[in-house]
Amino acid sequence: MAENRVRTYGNWRKPSSPGIGKLGLGGSIFVMVGLGIVTLTMMVSTIAAIVMAVVLMIAIAPLIMRDPHGRNGLQWLGSRIAWFRGMTLGQHIYRSGPVGRLPVSTSRLPGLLAGMTVLNSVDGHGQPFALVSHPTANHHTVVLNCSADGASLVDQHQMDVWVAYWGRWLANLAYEPRLVSAAVTIETAPDSGERLRREVLGNVDMSAPPLALEVLKQVMFDYPVGSAEITSRIALTYSSAGESRAHRTPEELAAEIGIRLPALAGSLAMTGAGPADPLTVDDLAHLVRVAYDPGVGVLSEQARGEGSPPLRWEEAGPMATQEAWDHYRHDGAHSITWAMTEAPRGEVFSTVLSRLVAPHPDIVRKRVTLLYRPHTPAESAKLVERDRKDAMFRAQQSRVAQARDSVDLRSADQSAREEATGAGLVRFGLLVTATVMKAEDMRLAAAAIDNLAATSRIRLRRAYGAQSSSFAAALPLGLVLGDHMRVPQSVRNSV
Structure with a gap:
């Protein structure tokens, strides 16, 4: 009998910047310029040169100190200053509705989502x-x-086929015109049973035998108890800014996307995603409304089932939110959001995230969002070669070769070979949001996420000082956080 080989996955690499020791490219340039100034000052005054050398050492100390998640002291200090400034300006508090702070008495989305239109x-x-x-x-x-x-x-063979087609689907996104990012959101929540009730009541025959009607009635009321609802959504984000200065209007871009959308949705069938249907404005409005106030989930399902008027986008936001340093309070719920700082090391199986995305009894609603940003073929070729040169530079810095540097160099070589044979290059990240209804349950939810992250072999970091924006980015609305930062991403990567 032929031996079945278990397929594993991996070879992802965290973007890095070449530099001296723990310093990135920006820090290394700063040190070299500082040493040049100290050398020139020494020709004039030795005391002044010593003072400048001490100042230079104090300045580069935050760049060398790093926490277990790879953040240096400068990033930590910058987040603290930004949080204090936001607190001073009252940006952590949001109130809407008739007695809110907005000039109109509507419940618009807060924070980075405020300017969104549909x-x-x-x-x-x-x-x-x-x-x-x-x-x-x-x-x-x-x-x-x-x-x-x-x-x-x-069976495992079918799972491997799904993963292979999913990798091909992600690689094809690099050839999708104007596409800048894709996000996959898997959300788990208690099943209200409203959809089952509508399905049964809409198809039941009242002339059926009494026993059959009684069984259907019992199934309709008992089956949803203790069950969970799992939804999967994919958000595709396009840019209206082209190579020329002329920007596409939303109507023009909608017409262009609408032509390609059926092919994109149809190609997901072989990935295990099943039938993919685009969401309407009413669907998105109810999705966002329930995300900010999970307590209205059952009422929202009942209203839609009874044919109530569509929910307006201007009324989909929360009535009140308040952001804290380590959690986010919105209407009658409390949420904590984590960001992935390290992907699983080595090789993993196709079920590595199974427990993380599965329902958990200590969490009312759990949202796991995978963020993808595909590179174009031209960018991929440049990046893999640059990463390969950076890995070689780090491996040659020390006289005694380190195992981590050797593995990193082999991984960079393999990525370059795969890209040369037609493979795609995609940046990816992960956000996890846990929502509970009571403040005292946040500790249990945090402990549950820590345990689930350990089983998935990923390292998560709580989004301190950025809970509201991280909560918004985890929603399937296509928010790209990297394009809303004051400091460009290229500068952040070089520090």
Whole structure:
């Protein structure tokens, strides 16, 4: 009999910057310039040169000190200053509605989502979809709702096929015009049972035998108890800024995306995502409304089932939110968001994230969002070669070769070979949001996420001082945090 080989995955690398020791490119340039100034000062005054050398050492100390998540002292100090400034200006508090701080008595989305607008459009097959626009970043997002097949009673070979097609789908995103990011959000929440009730009541035959009707009634009320609802959504974000100075309007971009949307949704079928349907404005409004106030989840399902008027986008936001340093309070719920700082080392199996995305009894709603930013083929070729040169530079810095540097160099070589043969290059990240209804339950939720992260072999860091923006980025609305930072991402990577 042929021996079945278990397939493993890995070879992801964290972007790095070449530099001296723990310093990045920016820190190394700062040190070299500082040493040059100290040398020139020594020709004039030795005491002044010593003073400048001490000042230089104090200045580079925050760049050398790093915590277990790779953040240096300068980043830590910058986040503290930004949080204190926001607290002073009252930016951590949001109030809406008739007695709110907004000039209009509506419940708009808070923070980075405040400027978002939605547009109704139709794809190439005549199916309606919503286009979420963010004018600040010139980004426009369409959201697909997937009916994932699940891994129950599925053999390993089929899972490997799904993963292979998923990798191909991500690689093809590099050839998608104007696409800047993709996000996969898997959300777990208690099942209200409203959809099952609507399905049963809409198809039941009252002339059926009494025993059958009684069984259906019992199933309708007892089955949802203790069960969970798992939803999978994919947000595709496009940029309206082209190579020329002319920008596409949302209507023009919606027409362009609508032509390609059926093919993108259809290609997800082989990845295990199942049928993918675009969300409408009403779907997105209810999604955001329940995310900020989970207590209205059952009422929202009942209202939609009874044919109530669609929820307006201007009324989808919360009535009140308040951001703390380590958590986020919104309406009647409390949430904590974590960001991945280190992917699993070595090789992993296809089920590495199974427990992390599965429902948990200590968490009311759990949202796991994978963020992807594909590189174009031209960018991929440059990046893999640059990473390869950086790995060689770090390996040659020490006289005695370190095991970590050797493994990093082999990984960079393999990435360069795979890219040369046609593989794609994608940046990825992960956000985890845990929502509970009581403040005293946040400690249990935090302990649960720590345990789940350990089983998935990933390192998570609580988004201190950025809970509201991280909560918004974890929603399937296509918010790209890197394009909303005051310090450009290229500068942050070089520090």
